[in-house]
Amino acid sequence: MRKSDLIPIGEMARRTGLSVSAIRFYEDKGLVEPVRSAGNQRRFLRSDIRRVSFIRIAQQLGLTLGEIQAEFAKLPYGRTPTARDWKVISTSIRRVLDERIAELQRTRDRLDGCIGCGCLSLKKCALYNADDHLAAKGPGPRQLLAD
Template identity: 75%
Template sequence: MTARLKPSDLLSIGEIARRTGLSVSAIRFYEDKRLIEPVRTGGNQRRFLRSDIRRLSFILIAQRLGLSLGEIEAQLATLPQGRTPTARDWQAISQAIRAHLDARIAELTRTRERLDGCIGCGCLSLEHCAIWNPEDRLAGEGPGPRKLVG
């Protein structure tokens, strides 16, 4: 792969950090998790493909959408290695995570609709809470905040 690459195709870790807004340590973390894979120079320095800017941007967006690192890894594994992903490649990922997003939106909508009761009671009463403890089911497990200590 490196034989076909021109020096202008590759970015240092500092350059990719500047371009993405990520810290160098965050980029190394994603590398350790194998979400991105740099090319190594003859002097064993990391060099990243320009397309890794989009991969890192996807990681940031996917995390904000609530995807786990495992889910992100699975999606990135569908992208081609050694070439810049096309719009079609990214569209396939977008469609793949759509169901996850729809489920998350539904969960947030349900929570929003029930939130007035929680804020209205002022204490998130375990006796009346429809979200965490409907019909006070946790009362049989003992005193205190069972969802937090149980």
């Protein structure tokens, strides 16, 4: 590894648009792993710019840090991921996103009517939830929960 392959945390922050503390947080969560210089300063691989950028995008898409970490386990460490590496991740994330989109569409389509909360306080509840039959399926908005 060449010295030019490593960048300090400030440069990582500048390149990714994140604060230094956010990058340290991701480090604490095991999402990035800096190398330490002789003076014990953090140095990141240039390929970590893509990893941190991916974290930002994935979080905006609603993925949890645990889900992101599981996807990162599929990537090689120590080299810039290839298009094939990212394709593996994008295929997996596409499935998660499709499930979330379907859930959002169900919610959108039912939100004007009954949300299946079991409240029986609206006149429509007698139609959608006669005799509070949804209560047997558990608490909360049963018609919209995807379990």
